[in-house]
Amino acid sequence: MPTSTDTPGASRAEYGRRINRVLDYIDRHLDTPLELAQLADVANFSRFHFHRIFAAWMGETVGDYARRRRLEVAAFRLSCGTGGTVLDIALGTGFGSGEAFARAFKLKFGCTPSAWRQGTPERLAQQAAALGARKFTMHSNLDQVLGKPDQAHGRGPGEDDGSHPAQGANSMEVQVIDLPAVRVAYQRRIGPYGPGIGAFWRDTMAPWMQSHGLMEQPCYGVGLDDPVLTPADKCRYDACVVVPDSFQAGGQAAIAALPGGRYAVARFKGQPAAIADAWMTLTRDWLPSSGLQCDERPCFERFDAVSALDPASGEFSCDICIPVRAL
Structure with a gap:
């Protein structure tokens, strides 16, 4: 008897659901170490092939994706004025030290975390003019x-x-x-x-x-x-x-x-x-x-x-x- 994934379209949809489970899992666990074997189990993919499958589907490796999400979430928290220190935000997004976080942050965003936080009002004012291209509009x-x-x-x-x-x-x-x-x-x-x-x-x-x-x-x-x-x-x-x-x-x-x-x-x-x-x-x-x-x-x-x-x-x-x- 044919299964629900016998057609190419159904098979691709199943891959998408499994990858999405991994993306959501990573977002919920940014403050903890992420092991490839554990992520493969979340997706129910072979541990041996998972890394290759993820990279082919997402266009970036698991490590690159997790690093990007950690920095994006950290930048968002800095902008929101959460009240935590830069070190709190670094540790809360999975960085082992403030120094490692500062280096990675400056490499991606071109400034220190503290400068990013201080520049939030000016940055938001600049972004407001271009809001029509942002996520919020259908x-x-x-x-x-x-x-x-x-x-x-x-x-x-x-x-x-x-x-x-x-x-x-x-x-x-x-x-x-x-x-x-x-x-x-x-x-x-x-x-x-x-x-x-x-x-x-x-x-x-x-x-x-x-x-x-x-x-x-x-x-x-x-x-x-x-x-x-x-x-x-x-x-x-x-x-x-x-x-x-x-x-x-x-x-x-x-x-x-x-x-x-x-x-x-x-x-x-x-x-x-x-x-x-x-x-x-x-x-x-x-x-x-x-x-x-x-x-x-x-x-x-x-x-x-x-x-x-x-x-x-x-x-x-x-x-x-x-x-x-x-x-």
């Missing part, structure tokens, strides 16, 4: 992204023609509330944020959701990396849909939990092209004056697949959610 016509398979589609996600005025960014009300954790099925895309994300929803996620009767469930778009820190071709994005406890993922999808807790939540309603401005307003203007700061849980956009886009006005509605904690 852009484009969500009726086409999550529409019916037989529905003809026009412009692809991120291919907005620029004719829409930026609306909604400055009129949003922000609530700081507790959100519950949610169980989701997700498919992951690795590559540059932007137009490819919308195409991923339309061509990959939406057909899978429809085939499993999930089109009425809430959706989440989760950018796991900051493209200011992470090379564009290494950025991870999860297209997620809420599933019940009894749901068993299959095919390309895997199951995960989005963490609950305190979030700043702003309801966005406007032309899709304006959502980047909305994220910029929240992160540049609202957050610094709120008495709060981001923590290390992921930011996301939450929306309903069926009603996110008003076909008459072209307006897109979603909740922009930023995980926060006290300064």
Whole structure:
């Protein structure tokens, strides 16, 4: 009898799920030594061949990936003003000493960890102008992204023609509330944020959701990396849909939990092209004056697949959610 991985597409999906388990495991254990044999077991790959498989799939070795993630997470923690010392952050991301951390950090980012922390306000101001290229925007016509398979589609996600005025960014009300954790099925895309994300929803996620009767469930778009820190071709994005406890993922999808807790939540309603401005307003203007700061849980956009886009006005509605904690 044929198995679920008898076809090339199913086999590749299985490889993707296993590699994703390793990526998630590494992120959860950056402060501990990572052994190849242990990671191979997480992926259920041969210990002898795992290193070669990982490098071929990811375009970098396990060691290079872990080192990059440790430095990216350290840079994020320094920027967030976590209150820890540079040594605390070094040890918390798996470096054996402050000296080793400082050398590796300067080699990657061109400055010392202390200088990076001190330069955060200026760096954020410079980055705000380019926020439209960052992870937070899905852009484009969500009726086409999550529409019916037989529905003809026009412009692809991120291919907005620029004719829409930026609306909604400055009129949003922000609530700081507790959100519950949610169980989701997700498919992951690795590559540059932007137009490819919308195409991923339309061509990959939406057909899978429809085939499993999930089109009425809430959706989440989760950018796991900051493209200011992470090379564009290494950025991870999860297209997620809420599933019940009894749901068993299959095919390309895997199951995960989005963490609950305190979030700043702003309801966005406007032309899709304006959502980047909305994220910029929240992160540049609202957050610094709120008495709060981001923590290390992921930011996301939450929306309903069926009603996110008003076909008459072209307006897109979603909740922009930023995980926060006290300064």
